[in-house]
Amino acid sequence: MRISLTKFQCNIVLANPDLACLSEFLLKNKSLYTNCVVISDENVFHRFGNEIKPLIEGQGLSVHPIVLKPGEPSKTLDSVIRCWQEMQTQGSDRSSLVIGFGGGMVTDVAGFASACYMRGVDTVYIPTTLLGMVDAAIGGKSGVNLCKIKNLVGTLKHPRLVVVAPHYLKTLPPRELSSGLAEIIKAGMIWDGELFEFLEKHMEDILAKNPEKLKTIITKACKIKTDIVRADEKEHNVRAILNYGHTFAHAIEALTNYELYTHGEAVSIGMSCAAKVSRILGYVDDEFVKRQDNLCASAQLPVHLPPSICPDDMLRLMLHDKKTVKGKIKLIIPRRIGKVDQLHDVDPAVLCDALKLKGQD
Ligand SMILES: NC(=O)c1ccc[n+]([C@@H]2O[C@H](COP(=O)([O-])OP(=O)(O)OC[C@H]3O[C@@H](n4cnc5c(N)ncnc54)[C@H](O)[C@@H]3O)[C@@H](O)[C@H]2O)c1
Numbered sequence: 351m352r353i354s355l356t357k358f359q360c361n362i363v364l365a366n367p368d369l370a371c372l373s374e375f376l377l378k379n380k381s382l383y384t385n386c387v388v389i390s391d392e393n394v395f396h397r398f399g400n401e402i403k404p405l406i407e408g409q410g411l412s413v414h415p416i417v418l419k420p421g422e423p424s425k426t427l428d429s430v431i432r433c434w435q436e437m438q439t440q441g442s443d444r445s446s447l448v449i450g451f452g453g454g455m456v457t458d459v460a461g462f463a464s465a466c467y468m469r470g471v472d473t474v475y476i477p478t479t480l481l482g483m484v485d486a487a488i489g490g491k492s493g494v495n496l497c498k499i500k501n502l503v504g505t506l507k508h509p510r511l512v513v514v515a516p517h518y519l520k521t522l523p524p525r526e527l528s529s530g531l532a533e534i535i536k537a538g539m540i541w542d543g544e545l546f547e548f549l550e551k552h553m554e555d556i557l558a559k560n561p562e563k564l565k566t567i568i569t570k571a572c573k574i575k576t577d578i579v580r581a582d583e584k585e586h587n588v589r590a591i592l593n594y595g596h597t598f599a600h601a602i603e604a605l606t607n608y609e610l611y612t613h614g615e616a617v618s619i620g621m622s623c624a625a626k627v628s629r630i631l632g633y634v635d636d637e638f639v640k641r642q643d644n645l646c647a648s649a650q651l652p653v654h655l656p657p658s659i660c661p662d663d664m665l666r667l668m669l670h671d672k673k674t675v676k677g678k679i680k681l682i683i684p685r686r687i688g689k690v691d692q693l694h695d696v697d698p699a700v701l702c703d704a705l706k707l708k709g710q711d
Pocket of ligand 1: 392394481482522613
């Protein structure tokens with residue numbers, strides 16, 4: 351797989367464990383960069399830092415690591431400020447290259463830090479989670495959480511290269527694999543019914559990390575995301591469908607302090623809520639909601655809201671989501687597998703009913 355987002359000068363490449371595409375990129379752009387800042391997290395850098403350092407140094411660039419604590423609680427302005435301060439102390443300038451090496455938390459922080467440092471330096475992402483490979487590293491969005499609001503501040507700037515190297519998934523914990531599967535199920539539901547059916551058929555192999563099956567779903571999901579971003583980078587229309595399940599998910603993550611669920615788990619519950627809204631409005635039937643829930647459950651993902659979350663609190667937070675304008679909640683709802691629509695002013699009473707609706711077993 352080699353996908354070019356030519357307009358944004360960004361290539362997304364399926365890489366072998368030798369990361370040859372990274373070496374080629376560094377060789378080709380040798381004259382542009384003076385040093386390299388690798389932003390990562392402890393889990394990733396302690397495991398794989400020694401593998402990528404020689405690749406970069408082999409191209410004549412010094413490596414300055416900035417290693418964050420793992421997990422969503424690190425997706426903060428404090429982390430970004432730390433990156434800027436360390437970059438400044440280490441002597442980074444406008445010709446420094448930032449490499450975001452880790453999951454979506456890392457690429458979001460690295461993307462934001464690099465987009466603002468001296469008004470923007472180039473970035474390469476090497477995503478190491480499934481979610482990072484198929485979603486977070488693609489599309490140019492980055493940002494951090496603030497005031498209990500997910501991604502409240504951020505930027506839109508594409509990396510020059512995304513190195514998608516599935517061998518990193520070997521060490522990914524099962525729960526994080528499932529988290530990435532939520533975004534791939536989402537991709538199938540919003541755009542590609544065949545992908546959805548492939549997931550239904552091969553979930554056991556996928557959970558066992560069968561390399562061929564993983565490559566198939568990663569390639570399909572990357573293509574879906576890039577097709578959508580190419581069509582509508584700034585989210586004026588079609589890109590909004592990528593938010594399927596996310597308005598609920600962001601509220602769930604915030605209400606559980608970004609600790610109880612992974613992002614993908616919250617998205618899975620959010621997609622179930624969105625399907626229930628569609629069911630209440632009469633666009634889909636119970637069978638449809640059950641089919642999506644079953645696929646998520648087969649990927650070891652939760653689909654029900656935890657009892658600790660009160661629907662009224664959810665609604666309050668959803669009213670503060672970035673996508674909500676003048677108190678009007680926008681929502682992506684499914685019409686059939688592979689097709690969703692955007693509603694522009696959803697009646698909060700319908701949302702409340704959907705949040706209270708129990709799943710069908
Ligand atoms: N910018 C975007 O367009 C976009 C899109 C989707 C999601 N996101 C964001 O991505 C974030 C979630 O990303 P995530 O799910 O990758 O979480 P994450 O980055 O927090 O990583 C999850 C865990 O996996 C560990 N890990 C990473 N790679 C590993 C590996 N190869 N082996 C073992 N452990 C590894 C990490 O250290 C961490 O503990 C959320 O903040 C979400 O908002 C952004």
